[in-house]
Amino acid sequence: MTLSQDLYLQKIYGGLLGKVTGVILGAPLENTFWTYDQIKNAYGEITSYVRKYKQFAADDDINGSLFIIRVIDDIFRKNGTITSKDIGNIWLNYISSNRGMIWWGGYGKSTEQTAYENILSGIKPPVSGSIQKNGKPLAEQIGGQIFVDTWGLVFPNEPDKSSYFASLASSVSHDGEALEGAKFVAAAVSSAFSSDTIENVFIKALSYVSKDSEYFKILSDVYHFYKKNPTNWREAFEYLLKIKYNDDLKYPGPVHIIPNAGIVALSLLYGEGDFSKSICIATMCGMDTDCNAGNVGCILGVFKGPEGISETWKSQINDSIICSSSMGSLNIIDLPTISRYIGNLNRVLHGEENAKENEINLDFQFVGSTHGFKTNHSEKILMRNIEDPYDSKNRCLQLILNETKGYTIIDLYRSFFYIPSDLDDEKYGPMFSPTIYSGQEISCRILPNNIPNGTQLIASLYAKTANNKELISEMRVHLNSNEWQFLKFSIPDSEGEAIKEVGIRIYIQGKNNYYGPMFFDDFKISGKVDYYIDFSKQPEEFGSVRQFSFNKGAWRNINGVLDGTCSDFGSIYTGNFYWKNYDFSTTITPIFNNNFGIIFRCRGNLNYYLLKFAEDNVSLEKHTFEGKLYLTNKVMFKTLLNNNYNVRIIVKEERITVFLENQKIFDIFDENPVDSGCVGYMIFNGTRITINKFSLKEI
Known part of the structure; x- marks a missing residue:
């Protein structure tokens, strides 16, 4: 069949x-x-x-x-x-x-x-x-x-x-x-x-x-x-x-x-x-x-x-x-999105297309789907997936309200990052990096029905950080009955914190109860990331430091900096698995031994680029499932303990450019590149390092 x-x-x-x-x-x-x-x-x-x-x-x-x-x-x-x-x-x-x-x-x-x-x-x-x-x-x-x-x-x-x-x-x-x-x-x-x-x-x-x-x-x-x-x-x-x-x-x-x-x-x-x-x-x-x-x-x-x-x-x-x-970033999943990814894998098997899931497009097209959205008044709001009453080929999210007389604020939101208090347990060791960032744009559309005379509905988009700081859009839309209206919001500087939650805030004011229904659809996140991490705001959690996942090593926040040490080896990662072109800057300090590296376009423990520091040289390596490849000759450079080293890495398509202390040390073209991935750090042979600066901008 x-x-x-x-x-x-x-x-x-x-x-x-x-x-x-x-x-x-x-x-x-x-x-x-x-x-x-x-x-x-x-x-x-x-x-x-x-x-x-x-x-x-x-x-x-x-x-x-x-x-x-x-x-x-x-x-x-x-x-x-x-x-x-x-x-x-x-x-x-x-x-x-x-x-x-x-x-x-x-x-x-x-x-x-x-x-x-x-x-x-x-x-x-x-x-x-x-x-x-x-x-x-x-x-x-x-x-x-x-x-x-x-x-x-x-x-x-x-x-x-x-x-x-x-x-x-x-x-x-x-x-x-x-x-x-x-x-x-x-x-x-x-x-x-x-x-x-x-x-x-x-x-x-x-x-x-x-x-x-x-x-x-x-x-x-x-x-x-x-x-x-x-x-x-x-x-x-x-x-x-x-x-x-x-x-x-x-x-x-x-x-x-x-x-x-x-x-x-x-x-x-x-x-x-x-x-x-x-x-x-x-x-x-x-x-x-x-x-x-x-x-x-x-x-x-x-x-x-x-x-x-x-x-x-x-x-x-x-x-x-x-x-x-x-x-x-792959550990935060909604079932409709991963369903589409698996469907794309079937097409890959038949040679039809690559499997990509780097776009966040929550469209409610699966029967009963919610994409993980919640409301701040679950006792007053019935939320369900229905056929779009204005387009039989489309589905959307419907909200039916109760007891909204007077002044009521309704938040319809979704988590894009987790902290320990969100979970019941950590039995299987979850770890998270954010999936949305400052610089990106949120958009959606909303339609309210049957707004009674004397009642006013105003909507705006917002984001909230892991430390509960709210970033609210200045664009406030007065909603009209029976009319789809679009909202958008560019996420501003989160001041080094992780974006945890985004949603739409609806202000309802009037002398009569408003029951709705309201319809919500096409929630999208797009645009280029532009953010930095303030390590003083990143507590230790999930066995590491907030925003980072890891594979071996001990990674801690000591005096407001990221501190990593190991007996043999350790690596730590942050960012989006599907980032492709970006400009990444960081400051790294060797404290004990000086065998360490900066990872970029990382797609797992085996698949990444590595800017590797040894005692008297720096090398650029590519690691894939087939093994390790040196991309160019080593550059002689002596690293000293307790010295800060400023590194800037620019990856764009097949080109990789590396600056060390504002001097260009590598500028190469990789014909068969690791095509996307997050960033991080790696330590070897008992090395200990600290990281006190981190910024990244997509290009």
């Missing part, structure tokens, strides 16, 4: 929404603390979330699914192929050592950590995840199937390709039965795009599992039990998971894939195509609840589409997820 582009994207969105819903539902009830019987006795029949989160900090299920798939953009786009070694490089590129992304439970205990450290030490995939290297118990844990849903999303109605690449990706860290799980889950997601029943999805996906595997056996047993006893899922669980496949010696480890595979199968079949019923069964079964409900949720989300997921589940997510990669 051929999918229209719109339907394809809607179903990607449904799959991601379903994945996140299942993970959030299951996360509080994992088998670390809960069993099937305890869940049953405490909650009975689960029909909704068991915990409310301010903002859920993504765990390994979501992190892995969204970042491993970037191999298509980072490597396939250039080489036209994908190997397990390529996917291993993606691990090293986006995962910070001992922080974020995966479960750091210890080498030999956490399958993913074991594989990561194997790759880091030179043991390449697929040996890094093999039974031969790590042993059968470790290699056959559930991680083999929890990161692979997105392979089904990029290969709609192509279960043969999705299962192949899912197995390839899983082989980086897993082996044996775990690879069968990868094939099944990815094939199920792919098949769900056009199948007419969830039973057919199950049967199709099962056909990609090796018939002599234990994975095939348990799924077949679940299916046969279901066909004979199709009404009571608890009977199936009691027989299959508490009796027949309840063998810790045969299925060892904290989360072996086989019993959890049975739960996924049971939930799909007994859920009968109902999204809520399916993910709730997966959760009530216990074991690895977030993984199982997440996989089931993605399959059902694609099958049903976003319209098949009730507001009960959507409202807590509010389209907003955060991740834990080493690239801070």
